[in-house]
Each structure stands twice: as C-alpha cells, then as structure tokens.
Amino acid sequence: MTTLNVDLGERSYPIYIDGGIVNNAELYQRHIKGKKVLIVTDDNVADIYLPRLLAALSGFECQHVSLPAGEAHKNLATVNKIYDVLMQNNFDRNCTIIALGGGVVGDITGFAAASYQRGVSFVQVPTTLLSQVDSSVGGKTGVNHPMGKNMIGAFHQPACVIADMDFLDSLPKRELTAGMAEVIKYGLIDDLEFFEWLEQHVPDLLNLNKAALAKAVERSCANKSRIVAADEREAGKRALLNLGHTFGHAIENAMGYGNWLHGEAISAGMCLAAKYSCDLGLMPAADVARTENILSLAGLPITPPKEMTEDKCLELMSRDKKMRDKTLTLVLMHGIGQSFLCNDFDQKQLLKTLKLAFA
C-alpha cells in the first residue's frame, strides 16, 4: 500500500492507494474517533460496495443513506437529506461521515460534513478514477446553484482518503477514459517526466493494470497536493489546476451537464488552451501535437463539440467563477509541463483561435 501525505499543517491527511483496501478495517479505526458513522453513497455504488464497507466498519454504529446518482441531484435539497438522517439518528459533533462514491457524492458529502454542527470529520472513499485523482485532494466541497456549478460550498479537508484501485474494475469504460483527462492534466501542468511516462503507459492504464493505475493515481495526487499545499484557499498558484477548465466548463455548460462528461470537456479544453498558447507563440506546435496525441490515445475528444459556436464559448467563459471583478484568468502553457497563469491575454487572438477551432 502506498501512503501519500497531503501536507496542510494541522489539517494534513494521508491518501492510501492500493487494490482491495476498502476492506481494511484498521484504516478506519485509525482515523475515526467517535462511534457514530454515516456512510453516504449513491444508487449506482450502493449495491456493489456498501456491504463490503459496512463489514469493515463492524466496530462502529453505522447508518447509511443512498442518494440518487448524478450531477442533477448535486444541490442543497440533497444536502438537506443528509442533515435529516444525521439529526434523526442523534449524530453529535464527534461523528464521522464517509463518502463512498464518485466526485458528486464526495462533493455533496464533504459539504454536509463541513456544515453539520459547523463541521464534523469525514473520510473519502472515491470509487472513480476522476474522484481518486481530483476531488479527493484539495478539500473543495460543495453543490450547484440553479444558476451555476459549485457555487455553494466550503473548504473542508478529509481525515483520510482511501483510494482502492479495485473499484476501477467495475467503472464504465467511458468514465475511466474521462478520468484519464485529469491524470494527463497533471503532466501538462508541471511534470514533463510524468507526461512522458503516460505517453508509454496509457494502454496499460486503460487495460486496468493495477500497478500502473496506482502509480498514475499517486503521482497525480502528489502533484495536486503539492500545488494545493502551496495555496490552500486558491489565492494564486492553485488556479493552475484549472488548466483546460475555463474552456471545459463552457463546453459542459453549453452541452447540458452530463452530456459531455467533465473529463471529456476538459480534454477538449486543454487542447484549446494548447492551441491558443501556440497561436500566441508561447508553446511549440510539436507540444500541441503531443498533447492531442496522448488525449486521442486515451480515447478522449480533442476538438470542441460541433454544436457550439465561438461566441457561445466566450459568453460562457466570461461567467466563469474564476473571474475576479471582471478579470478572466486563463491557464496557458510555454510547453508540456510549463503552465502559467495569465489574466492579461490577447482577446483578439483568442477570438481567432476559437473561430478556427469551432469552424
């Protein structure tokens, strides 16, 4: 088992990575202080994994709640359902909430834990590649507002994360592929060596080679936690994690959430960021080609959806949460592994790049 420590002072926590560790009772005993535990999961995951988790938690007083699956239910009403179960079962401040599921379950559960009695302990058991490499690191929790994604939430760090590679065996192929977009992102941001390793190992990952998956998850989490540790509250450097996301969110939004998976939209978004960086004379064309090649190899889209226009894209980008008093910050690249933040970019060239991409 690999243990990766996310270094955040008194809020530091370990990520455990291996196959079969969802059953490891000792890990839960180490990190759960009270007796009462609520497991929050969703209808897709509950049938397969809930019995195994309950078995590992035999020493605790467990309740569980299964949420309807999907982004459409990531809202305050669903959080309220969790509060109801906690209150009905007299859960006090000393309780622990476990999120067993993908990013949506983790985000909702994390926010419930952050806000129940002003904050209780929680443990993440992410069951998708995307949530293992992304939403389980960084402490971002939250739900959607009808007018925007992730607009309501809190920063709340878990007590630990248990990333079991065996979950990926039952993950739909399309979701595994979507998760690969975020893995590749960590290479693009600031880790050329990892990018080169990925160029060799994408087939192993898609074939569910457990050692390769564990390495990819570990390196992604290590890279993310290094960036988060330097900027826990997203004042600066953490924004590098949004590589491809300003374009990607616009795509997700334009297509209707769930039609393009997050990772798919981010893949096309990273290609747009690469092309724009190249058009500005910052990134070599060869690096754009390598970026497109590896994403293609993983089975991800490298062009935005045909249904979308450059005007729609720009309009949606301007509404992005990362706008500070009307200044949009983009993540651009000088090359693979050389990303940087830019809020003083060439608007005209952006329009030209997008016109070509959306033609």
Next chain:
Amino acid sequence: MTTLNVDLGERSYPIYIDGGIVNNAELYQRHIKGKKVLIVTDDNVADIYLPRLLAALSGFECQHVSLPAGEAHKNLATVNKIYDVLMQNNFDRNCTIIALGGGVVGDITGFAAASYQRGVSFVQVPTTLLSQVDSSVGGKTGVNHPMGKNMIGAFHQPACVIADMDFLDSLPKRELTAGMAEVIKYGLIDDLEFFEWLEQHVPDLLNLNKAALAKAVERSCANKSRIVAADEREAGKRALLNLGHTFGHAIENAMGYGNWLHGEAISAGMCLAAKYSCDLGLMPAADVARTENILSLAGLPITPPKEMTEDKCLELMSRDKKMRDKTLTLVLMHGIGQSFLCNDFDQKQLLKTLKLAFA
C-alpha cells in the same frame, strides 16, 4: 472610537465601538476590497438604518435584500434567498456581504458568506445589544434545522465588526434587557471586577448612557475574544461561554422559540447553574444571591417558567448539541468570576436542584 482587536492569527479582525459609526464611510473602505457589496438586513431594521448604511457605501456597487424578521426564518430556505440575489447580480468571490441586524441576520448572513463560492468576505453591523456582545465575536454562523437550533453552519470570521451604540436607542426595552443577560454572563465567567462594575452601572446601561454601554460592549467583547482566541474551534475552554446555556436552551425549546427571548432563558439558566453549583458545595450562597440580584436589577427572570417540569428540562438538556458521545458538559461556578467545565457531575443532586427550582 474604541477599537478592539480579536486576535486569531491571519483571521484577526477589529471591532469598532462608538455612537454614530454606521455612517463612517472610511471604515467600510478600509475593510471592503472588491466593488460589489450585498447588504442583508431584516424588515424591522431596513426602514430605519438601510438608507444611512447605503449613504456610507456610496463608492461601492450595492445590492440589498431584506429578510423576514425572526428566528422562524433562520433556515436554509432563507440562506438560499441570499444565494439567489448573489447569483442574479453576478457576485464573484471578491464580493463582500454586510449583515445589518441582530443575531439572526448575522448568523444567516455569516453562513451565506461562509458558503457562497466557498467563502467570501463579510462585515457585521450588529444592531442589538445581544448581537454586539455575543454573535459578532467568535465566527459562529449558521441556521436551524427543523429538529434543532444552529445545527447547520460554519466558523467564518468577519473582516470587521461595526458596533454602533446609537442603534440601541431604537431597540425595544425587552431586547435591551435580554442583551444584559449576556453582558452579565461575562462577569460571571471569569471577570469579578467587571461584575462589580455592572452591579454599580446596570441602571446607567438601561438608561442608555452611551459611555457605559460602550464600556460594557467593549469589556464583553474583550472577554469573549480572549476566550475564543484560546480555542477558536470550541475544543475546550470556549465552552465556558455556554454558562447558563444548557439550561437556557432547554427553556427556550420547551417554551417554543421566541416566547422566552434567548437572554431571558439564559438568565434563568445562569441562576440554575449557580444554584446547582451551590448545592454541590462549590459556590457560596452569597454569590448565588448576588447573581440573582444583578439579573433582577436588569429586569431579567431568575426562575424557570412555571409551565416547565424538571423532567422536560433534563430530557431537553440531554439533546443539547454540546453532548459529545453522550457525555453532557455543564458550566459550573466556584464563585462569581470562577466558572469551570464539568462533565462528571452529580446527576442525583442535579435532579434534586431542578425539582426544587421547578416546584
């Protein structure tokens, strides 16, 4: 103008105390970084004070929302109304939310600020004595769940607190009196000198002597902030602030929220804590008498409501949020200014004391 600094490391903030400072534009300019400001107030306060606050904020882009007044509206649905206004007006992370009102407005607004886009800046402008001495210090924000008070919330420190003594001129007498309970509490907890000053100055305070009020608010806030600074997340010492509250919450709850004001219930609750401490042989009878005398002088109740029984009281106490895995912690006293935490108390004697008090 008195400035009191609440020392919480990078989350430190000043409390400004004086008459007429709600109009002081410079204070807002000093603490508000972005351009967009949302003022949250309630229907009682809006007519009198909103125009004055808006005038002082002429350099900002202001929106305002007025909530229905009262504890009955302190819930997630009301927080959602605030999110709606923020989203409809494209408020980004750089915005500031100002709470103009009493404790309910402050708690709701603080939680909206804590959770909108995972936390934005907020400024407290408390308009009641209770909120000036209590809810504006300590960073506790939150709303009620149908099954319990303050069950949903966050710790979120304001950028500053502006405590204008002139607000108290228009405060209903009953609310001024209720606020006095929390002021007197700070003497009882650990400040005999302040208690003795209050014994001399209760009439001045009730007569709205501004210098006396400013001193009472300053000393209360200083005492509270000293305790909070030592224990921001309520792991230990901060629980001293709950003197009278475990009994008091049971009274509020039994009578239906709003029928007994919070301060009234806390007054009767502090008398119960004093009597129980005395019955245990910890607190001199003379100190119990002084406690009852000063609360009476302020016009506060010193006995619990006739409608309530000791069994109801015990049942409601056992449901208190401050229970940790079934251990109830009470704040008891060795004397005035000598409070301490006790979770290993004599249950039999408690029943006896309550039987007598509720006879």
